[in-house]
Amino acid sequence: MITGEDRMQHSKKETKGSSRRMFLTQVAAASVAAIGGSPITASGAEKEVGQSNLEATRAEPNPKFIAIQVGAVSFVDEGIDNALDTLREKGGVNALMLAVFTYGRGIAGRQVPGQPLPDHGAQKYDTDTFHGGSYAALHSPYYNKTILKDLRAPDLGNFDLLAAVIPKAKERKMQSYCWLEDVYNPRFIPNFEKVAEVDIYGKRTAQACLNNPDVRDFLNSLVEDYVKSYEVNGVMWGSERQGPA
Secondary structure, three states: OOOHHHHHHHHHHHHHHHHHHHHHHHHHHHHHHHOOOOOOOHHHHHHHHHHHHHHHHOOOOOOOOOEEEEEHHHHHHHOHHHHHHHHHHHHOOOEEEEEEEEOOHHHHOOOOOOOOOOOOOOOOOOOOOOOOEEOOOOOHHHHOOOOOOOOEOOOOOOOOHHHHHHHHHHHOOOEEEEEEEOOOOHHHOOOHHHOEEEOOOOOEEEEEOOOOHHHHHHHHHHHHHHHHHOOOOEEEEEOOOOOOO
């Protein structure tokens, strides 16, 4: 049997619950208005908050990551604007893996000798001109702890791959990553014999020893230099080595 007192207590609970809901919806409405949203009434706030929560649970589809490895010589040969427009419009590319440090022709050079030349760009191989190294400016304060210094690639003059390409890529909403390759040319690197890997026969190889402090300091310095000196979106590290025989 429900007495008058029971009804009074029930009514108080409803009033209290209603007041709490009203308080929360009013706070929500005030918050939206404070951050520049459209003002909403307390009566419509609960609906608005519910919609916001629903929208927050809907995962936005991630755009496809369409990347390509590209060397500095391509931009020098074909022009930065033309190369970027071709990559974006014909390939749908939205991320550039810029070959900024390597001594390997397969990444930073023109077509590999003996392979057919493409139907665009310079119609010649670069066997006589390719050198390798850093295709972006190196800032000396970063390299105080290593004997590997001044490894700037000379084959394209003063062309700075990162400084020249990143701003134009950003205009096209394309990301830019530093593509560093674990490939060296001992003939072009002073002091390389001091950091070279030694094989099981005691012979120095053309690989830099990853256990050598100077090599580690150099790689750390290289990454720090690129990341702090240029507006890159990230770093891609490539290392393809033979394992134990």
